[in-house]
Amino acid sequence: MKWPVPERYNAACDFVDRHMEEGRAHEVAILYRDEVVTYGDLYERVNRAGRLFRELGIEMEQRILLVLPDCPEFVYAFFGAIKIGAVPVPLNPRLRPDDYAYFVYDARPKAVLVGRELVEVFENIVAASRFKPLRLVVKGEAPQGWLSFTDLLHQVDGTLEPADTHKDDVAFWLYSSGSTGAPKGTIHLQHDMPFCVLHYAKPILNIQPGDRTYSVAKLHFAYGLGNAMYFPLGVGASTILVPEHPTPQVILETIQRDRPTLFFSVPTAYNAVLRWEERFRYDVSSLRLCVSAGEALPEKLYHEWKAWTGIEILDGIGSTEALHIFISNRPGQVRPGSSGTVVPGYEAEIRDESGRPVPTGEVGVLWIKGDSVAAGYWNKQEKTQRTFVGSWLCTGDMYVRDEEGYYWYVGRSDDMIKAGGIWVSPIEVENVLIEHPAVVECAVVAHDDGDGLVKPKAFVVLRPDIPSSESLVEELKRFVKERLASYKCPRWFVFVDELPKTSTGKIQRFRLRQTQEGRGA
Ligand code: 3UK
Structure with a gap:
């Protein structure tokens, strides 16, 4: 993986196929409960998924909704879709039933792939909708009108010709739910994932093939998608996928059992673990580095975590629109309470209401620029024009930058x-x-x-x-x-x-x- 990526670029070839050429077929890609998926398995299953989608008539640029808990099939479907130039659109599988109709209407998917527990919900939505996507259930028997994804995977060939995509072709969407208004389909391109691996995960986390990642944030969030999928796959490391809701017990049992080296979480989950009395019984010695994002990490949590585990938490700010983290602390140079400094490859400006940069030490709105920033929002022109201005992205966050270039979060512009x-x-x-x-x-x-x-x-x-x-x-x-x-x-x-x-x-x-x-x- 290199930056810049070539003009003709398909992310699935870089994140999955490349490991075959680099002799990683027998290395572990995914750990899921008692299942071990090697890079060889992954390559073949991604091919099968892509082939299945193609045989079902799915074409380049057509959307496929993925509504799954974290599991290996998510990864097969995600990269299988990208390999044929189709567009996976992950959604949170834990929304209320009524919330899904909007996504079917907005994304107009050619197919939906859902967990068993969502079959009925989607059956009703499709019945009431003018769009009639193909319906796939991830595992087990398929009810009338549905297809079984895992069953069909066994019936198709394990080789697949990739679509001849451009580096600026659409690769996937992620829905960003702001505090108000309907969720916005955020359009990410083929080159966005390698940008984040090469500018954040490699230089800042120093992620290596020997690492094992574990993310409390699930794969359908931009944060989890990088942490638990394309960061480890980008470098030939392993990811631990956990479908359960991350209670302190689930988190610590996973760390003790599967021994991750990199742990990604959100402040709320760090807090919950630290407030749990039983935590001292668990072995967390596998960790070498922890990351926090999603909201600001209070200084107190940084110190408590460090005192308990001996490990630093790197707070960094990212967003769905930027795909991943663009301002971050560095190992050995953490300023507790701050979001850190700009990740090289990105630029940042703090601006006043009229758009002029404010002096150091003054509060303003954070704008950023970098090649992982989305192309825009699907079918939302006004919001796109307000948020993506030239090559700059308005984050909507209020920040102060200090003399040493550290950024301090002061709140959402609408929460101030x-x-x-x-x-x-x-x-x-x-x-x-x-x-x-x-x-x-x-x-x-x-x-x-x-x-x-x-x-x-x-x-x-x-x-x-x-x-x-x-x-x-x-x-x-x-x-x-x-x-x-x-x-x-x-x-x-x-x-x-x-x-x-x-x-x-x-x-x-x-x-x-x-x-x-x-x-x-
Ligand atoms: C807030 C933070 C202070 C901030 C995300 C890492 O959270 C992610 O994406 P979302 O689209 O939300 C983005 C908004 O969340 N925020 C995120 N991190 C921090 N505020 N300190 C932080 N460290 O308001 C931002 O605009 O859900 C996080 C990687 C990828 C992501 N998508």
Whole structure:
């Protein structure tokens, strides 16, 4: 794999076939429960998947929805589709049934490949839709009107001529769900995955064939797709795929049993593991490096994790639109609490509302540029034009850059609070609150003070053994005021059992802005 990639380029040949030429047929590509998939197996099964899709009449540029838990078949279907020039579109398999109709309408897939538990959901959607995609169920017997993917794989040949794709051909889509509006089909090209391997995974993580990756973020997220699929496959390493929801127990059992060297997670999951008393019973000595993304990693979690495992967590910011991480900390040079410095190959600018770069030390919106940035959003011209401007991408995130080039996250542009005419970063206040021993998690949002002005309001999850009380509210206020300017101190505290989060673990502050419930005051 080299950058720049050649004009005529098919990512499946680079990520799968190349390992045959490099003599890696007997090395392990995927570990899944008790199943071991070698690079030789992978090559053949990707070929079979591509051939099957082609024999079913799927052509270049046609979309295939993949709605699967993490499993080897995801990888076969993903690269099989790309190899014939078709476009895999992974979707979260854990959405509510009603959510899927939109994707069938928006992506207009030629085929859907789903897990057994989603067959009925898709049957109903297809029945009600004008588009009638082919329906494939991943494993087991196929009901009436459906085909069994794994059964059919055995019936087709294991060789496949790749489609003669261009490096700028569409390779796959990922749906990006912003805080508001319908999810946006983000169009990624053949050259985007190798760019991320060669600019982030290799130079920053130093990923090697001997590495084993394990990602808490699933394959249908841009973060998980790199971590658990095209990073390891890009260099001939191994990936551990785990279909279960990542509870602390699942995470630690996987680490102890399958011995990953690289662990990718989100702050919420690091936090959950650190709060779990049983964690000391597990052996995590296989880890050599940990990564956090999805939202800012509080400094406190960095230190607690380091104290327990001896391993650093590299916080880095990425997005679906950029495909993967473009600002990151480096091993041995971590600034806890910061997102790190720009990944070479990308450029970054912090701009004010009129689009002019702000001076160092001032808050603005982060724009980035780099060759993994998506071509745009499917069927969303206005949003595309606002987000992808020239070769720049507007992240919608507010950042400050310091003298040494480290980037400090201060919040989403739509989550920032303007209190008394001054910007308050919800993150800054949350980072102080979380230092208080009674606080497990918290989120700060803008709230109307009754006079049409907004002030910060805190939603707090307390340690289970700590009751909420008026005196605790006073104590928390005092705690914040001792550490921050008083206009930043939340005017109201609401104690809640949990915070609303996306399936990626991002706190949904916009939902808290709409909420008024909770125990206590
Ligand atoms: C936020 C962060 C602070 C930020 C992602 C790594 O999260 C990923 O993609 P999404 O499209 O969300 C993007 C948005 O999430 N964010 C992500 N990482 C951080 N905020 N610190 C961070 N370290 O608002 C960004 O705009 O779901 C993460 C790799 C690939 C990804 N797609």
